[in-house]
Amino acid sequence: MSKKVRVALYWMASCGGCEEAQVDAITDELSVIDYLDIVFWPVAMDFKKEDVEKLPDQSIDVALINGGVRLSEHVEMAKLLRRKSKIVIAYGSCSSWGGIPGLANLYQKEEILSRVYSEVPTVAEEGRRPQRKYVTEEGVELELPEFLPMLLPLNAVIEVDYYIPGCPPSPETTLKALKTLLSGETPPRGSVLGASSRALCEECPLNKTKPDKVLVKEIKRVYNAKIDPEKCLLIQGIPCLGPVTRGGCEALCPRVAMPCIGCYGPLDRHIDYGGKALSFIASIIDARSEDEIKKIIDTGIPDPAGLVYKFTLPASRFRMNLRKWGGSR
């Protein structure tokens, strides 16, 4: 750890939680900052795109990019950072697989725009939409980025070297990943850094109360269920995704009686996280007739896509809804 590592941090379609997580991680262990030389960080420091363009290619050691790709601007910046950086890391669930904003892929572009600019009750001027090009009174031409037809994970538009999962990644995950990189280790391309390679249940304190076979007569929803914080959530009928989700967060949610919602994403062997999660959740239903099963599903899982694809829809095999779609940008 002798030379300083040149780091760029960028955000795309994200909430800002990843930046908070990065600040948390660094303030948890201030010594890390001594090894970092931040060259680009739009959320906190005044650098512009031009500043990055001026840097020689491959001169940034690590670029940490969070958020999904939703605008043409994101594609431009991702490609620019790829050119300038030796290592590009998808930081957080959105960048890795689309994240919660990726659930917008259940709707098509036109539906989203119409909802936001015409249908919601707070619309100021009915039907008025942002224009790609706008000329101000002074005659200055301004251009807005394009709203893409779907949200994509970072690896759909550029090569990604590593992934740091989580929504947001816990400070421990972030520090572990940074330390791996600072130590000069080079894990194989595509590796997930800072997290476990085993399912979340393995590190969950409630795991000792989980029987070999979980079967429940009712799937409950968190908002109205009475949850015993000392018992495995699955045996209480709460759809916890621990068994199919990568560990590494120290079971932050189940520890406080909230089910795992899958933010650390799939394990290495999964083809489609949602498909696997769905398979698991359905298998705990203790019913043998079609009607009974349907009733349990309809009351407990009104929105299967929202449950099993909460963080991974844009990286799933389908990537998006196939319903009425124009087929062009």
Next chain:
Amino acid sequence: MTEEYEPKILMIACNWCSYAAVDLAGTSRMRSPHNIRIIRVMCSGRVDPQMVLEAFVNGADGVIVAGCRLGDCHYIEGNYKTLRRMALLKKLLEQLGVEPERFRLEWISAADAKKYVEVANDMVEKLKKLGPLRISFEEISKLIEEVKHIE
């Protein structure tokens, strides 16, 4: 295009009942549509929803999952698991924009070659009416390729 649209249908059939029924249909020289491609698995309980998703992505217009009749499973409980999984998968597929006609779960006993032929004919007929998926996965890949080339 003058050629009639021929849907591709994947049937994932269990070794003990539904696959035997398909076999019987063949040896009994019953006429069945050529649109069905079959993958044999040991038990329908082995069918992971990921397989069904994968089938659609790889060009299937429809998927049939077939097992022994409830209560007749060679492994006793297997097809009850299938029933639960496929019920939830059905709901998910609808949310993903796949019409309900494209996916079905059938219980076909080893002696019931007739039922296999009926199911196959019915599925082909329905899918011919429905046409191909409203958006193909090639279109999605093409779109991503376009997005990738934004400068």
